[in-house]
Amino acid sequence: xxxxxxKLLLWFLLGLVALVLCGCAGSEKHVELELxxxxxxxxxxxxxxxxxxxxxxxxxxxxEVNTQYISWTHLDEKLTISxxxxxxxxxxxxxxxxxxxxxxxxxxxxxxxYIAEWGQADDYYPASWNTCVYQGRVYGLPYxxxxxxxxxxxxxxxxxxxDNPPETWEELAEAARRMTVKRGxxxxxAGMNVAVSWQVFVEFLWENGGRIxxxxxxxxxxxxxxxxxxxQFYVDLYHRYEVCPTAGMPQAGGAIPxxxxxxxxxxxxxxxxxxxxxxxxxxxxxxxxxxxTPLRKRRVVSVYTxxxxxxxxxxxxxxxxxxxxxxxxxxxxxxxxxxxxxxxxRRSAVAGAEFMQQNPELQEFVALMDRYGRxxxxxxxxxxxxxxxxxxxxxxxYQTKTPExxxxxxxxxxxxxxxxxxxxx
Amino acid sequence: xxxxxxxxxSQVRTASVFLTPGLALFFLFVLIPxxxxxxLSFCRYDIIxxxxxxxxxxxxxxxxxxxxxxxxxxSLRNTAQYAIGTIPIGMALALGLALLLNAGLRGVTLYxxxxxLPVVTSLVAVSLxxxxxxxxxxxxxxxxxxxLSRGLSFVxxxxxxxxxxxxxxxPGQAMPAIIAMSIWRGLGYNMVIYLAGLQGIPDHLYEAxxxxxATPWQRFRSITWPLLKPTTAxxxxxxxxxxxxxxxxxxxxxxxxxxxxxxxxxxQIFQNAFSFMKMGYASAMAFVLFGIIFVMSLINLRLLxxxxxxxx
Numbered sequence: 001x002x003x004x005x006x007k008l009l010l011w012f013l014l015g016l017v018a019l020v021l022c023g024c025a026g027s028e029k030h031v032e033l034e035l036x037x038x039x040x041x042x043x044x045x046x047x048x049x050x051x052x053x054x055x056x057x058x059x060x061x062x063x064e065v066n067t068q069y070i071s072w073t074h075l076d077e078k079l080t081i082s083x084x085x086x087x088x089x090x091x092x093x094x095x096x097x098x099x100x101x102x103x104x105x106x107x108x109x110x111x112x113x114y115i116a117e118w119g120q121a122d123d124y125y126p127a128s129w130n131t132c133v134y135q136g137r138v139y140g141l142p143y144x145x146x147x148x149x150x151x152x153x154x155x156x157x158x159x160x161x162x163d164n165p166p167e168t169w170e171e172l173a174e175a176a177r178r179m180t181v182k183r184g185x186x187x188x189x190a191g192m193n194v195a196v197s198w199q200v201f202v203e204f205l206w207e208n209g210g211r212i213x214x215x216x217x218x219x220x221x222x223x224x225x226x227x228x229x230x231x232q233f234y235v236d237l238y239h240r241y242e243v244c245p246t247a248g249m250p251q252a253g254g255a256i257p258x259x260x261x262x263x264x265x266x267x268x269x270x271x272x273x274x275x276x277x278x279x280x281x282x283x284x285x286x287x288x289x290x291x292x293t294p295l296r297k298r299r300v301v302s303v304y305t306x307x308x309x310x311x312x313x314x315x316x317x318x319x320x321x322x323x324x325x326x327x328x329x330x331x332x333x334x335x336x337x338x339x340x341x342x343x344x345x346r347r348s349a350v351a352g353a354e355f356m357q358q359n360p361e362l363q364e365f366v367a368l369m370d371r372y373g374r375x376x377x378x379x380x381x382x383x384x385x386x387x388x389x390x391x392x393x394x395x396x397x398y399q400t401k402t403p404e405x406x407x408x409x410x411x412x413x414x415x416x417x418x419x420x421x422x423x424x425x
Numbered sequence: 426x427x428x429x430x431x432x433x434x435s436q437v438r439t440a441s442v443f444l445t446p447g448l449a450l451f452f453l454f455v456l457i458p459x460x461x462x463x464x465l466s467f468c469r470y471d472i473i474x475x476x477x478x479x480x481x482x483x484x485x486x487x488x489x490x491x492x493x494x495x496x497x498x499x500s501l502r503n504t505a506q507y508a509i510g511t512i513p514i515g516m517a518l519a520l521g522l523a524l525l526l527n528a529g530l531r532g533v534t535l536y537x538x539x540x541x542l543p544v545v546t547s548l549v550a551v552s553l554x555x556x557x558x559x560x561x562x563x564x565x566x567x568x569x570x571x572x573l574s575r576g577l578s579f580v581x582x583x584x585x586x587x588x589x590x591x592x593x594x595x596p597g598q599a600m601p602a603i604i605a606m607s608i609w610r611g612l613g614y615n616m617v618i619y620l621a622g623l624q625g626i627p628d629h630l631y632e633a634x635x636x637x638x639a640t641p642w643q644r645f646r647s648i649t650w651p652l653l654k655p656t657t658a659x660x661x662x663x664x665x666x667x668x669x670x671x672x673x674x675x676x677x678x679x680x681x682x683x684x685x686x687x688x689x690x691x692x693q694i695f696q697n698a699f700s701f702m703k704m705g706y707a708s709a710m711a712f713v714l715f716g717i718i719f720v721m722s723l724i725n726l727r728l729l730x731x732x733x734x735x736x737x
Contacts, residue, residue: 105473185588247591394684
């Protein structure tokens with residue numbers, strides 16, 4: 001390059017810089033925030049795209065919110081890849097098992113300072129809040145909650161000789177046994193509709209005073225007598241009391257859920273159990289009761305909460321936090337939950353939500369969640385533990401192992417898995 | 426080498442131009458990832474943090490898993506079950522169909538196209554359709570059972586109950602269900618290869634055999650089967666490789682369940698890599714799978730080479 005053309009280039013570059021500087025001074029700084037939502041339907045999209053985001057953008061000139069709707073099936077891959085590529089969303093929604101993994105891998109920013117200044121933490125239900133806490137630090141804000149309670153048919157229960165919903169495991173099994181109707185090998189009515197799922201086992205485990213692992217997340221507690229008893233009871237529901245087929249009750253016409261189609265007398269479910277009755281069999285509603293899940297050693301209502309996290313890679317953390325708290329404003333939170341029939345995880349949102357007042361039974365869910373609610377313990381290895389727990393539960397229910405052997409076997413595996421992290425720290 | 430002529434020089438240049446894109450893609454998307462995966466199989470790596478060298482720990486864990494009859498052991502066993510379930514029956518059916526189509530039926534093209542259609546259909550779409558067939562509540566198969574139950578009740582004059590089956594939700598039935606679907610899906614491909622093989626057998630051999638009074642069975646045993654041996658060996662090699670890598674139908678239809686009855690090697694690799702973020706362990710599994718396929722292919726190639734028959 002000749003001397004002359006070098007000079008020309010220099011002048012050109014200087015001009016360009018000047019132009020850019022003038023441009024910046026002339027208009028507002030343009031900032032783009034990326035928001036990922038995983039729980040959504042068309043109503044949710046209409047609400048967020050048509051109302052919430054435009055309002056936020058109007059209140060913050062120069063800020064543009066780019067909302068992506070991501071299905072749960074692809075969320076994990078997309079999150080991992082976006083973090084590895086350094087293009088993670090500023091704010092993103094995750095589920096009840098995520099906090100440990102995200103915090104451990106540095107994929108969620110601790111928000112304690114923001115929250116302290118914000119001062120609205122006490123408004124949240126404790127079980128929902130705990131979903132976002134790992135080792136004493138808070139990594140997000142709860143966005144929706146789903147407590148699991150006992151939903152039962154009052155008419156069938158009283159016909160079976162019970163005046164009140166079952167209080168204990170023994171009563172639960174007996175009531176379910178009496179209400180079950182079988183024709184040959186075919187179940188006409190399941191006394192209790194139960195799925196083969198680690199979530200059900202964890203409920204029985206908690207009710208029996210057991211736990212999956214210790215507080216530090218370093219050692220499995222699944223080899224305890226409490227765990228074996230809980231799994232035994234679960235297995236007995238199928239094989240001793242025969243209250244439900246292990247493959248679950250067939251759904252009527254393929255679409256109507258079992259309880260709403262009157263093929264089960266009881267089930268443990270979240271508020272969607274109620275939603276289904278309202279949608280498919282509203283005439284059944286007066287006959288449906290809601291109770292805490294039966295007692296063994298303690299009352300526990302397991303609560304699953306999806307929440308919003310902030311990326312530590314975000315270049316606009318202040319604005320991201322503003323977006324989060326905007327979405328958390330009681331009216332906005334209630335509107336979001338109304339589109340999905342979930343329970344808003346904060347008191348002021350519940351109190352002001354129209355759909356909560358129109359469904360008095362939902363208030364019972366909230367009361368039970370507030371009183372007995374418990375969220376999954378936080379640990380980085382939840383996805384692997386969930387898979388392993390499911391395997392142990394299945395091998396006991398399909399009777400390839402005794403409950404005790406299944407748990408003892410998995411407990412050893414879990415110890416090894418936890419030791420791997422402890423060893424690498 | 427002597428002087429290169431201008432023509433040779435320009436040929437070399439042209440060749441390099443044409444080879445470069447292919448080679449570049451091969452290096453970028455095959456060779457480099459394979460080498461990287463081999464390196465990662467000796468590391469602990471979760472995508473977010475940089476890989477950490479841990480020696481042969483991942484391979485030791487695989488050995489330990491197999492020793493304890495853990496999940497990877499189950500996936501090996503299930504993959505073998507899948508291979509044994511699909512390959513012999515699939516090949517026998519394909520040969521039978523090819524013989525029928527080769528017999529000069531009318532409308533052969535129509536049949537050939539029909540049998541080949543599943544092969545060109547997306548495996549995920551096919552899996553979803555079969556999930557409906559196997560659906561315990563409103564699936565075609567249980568509907569057939571219900572009709573059978575009604576028919577039997579009518580004949581017997583009393584109620585004969587056949588309980589609806591849960592198919593993919595039953596640990597005993599899930600793998601056979603996937604095998605049945607996979608045989609159906611792969612039939613057309615093997616059939617077309619066999620058809621090509623059959624058309625390569627000269628007619629005069631059959632004519633001579635008929636003149637000598639050979640029965641159809643004798644003709645098949647002494648002419649068709651031996652001359653089809655290279656075709657059979659080829660289909661076997663390809664099928665063993667395909668069966669070792671089975672994944673899509675398992676992922677879509679059962680996701681490895683129930684009770685790990687259908688988890689296969691590639692499903693374990695996928696789960697460890699993308700659900701548990703254990704890229705290193707998953708890479709080690711991938712190289713174990715590579716070893717298995719390599720050895721199986723060597724054995725199969727031996728079969729291919731040995732004892733070729735030629736009639737002149």
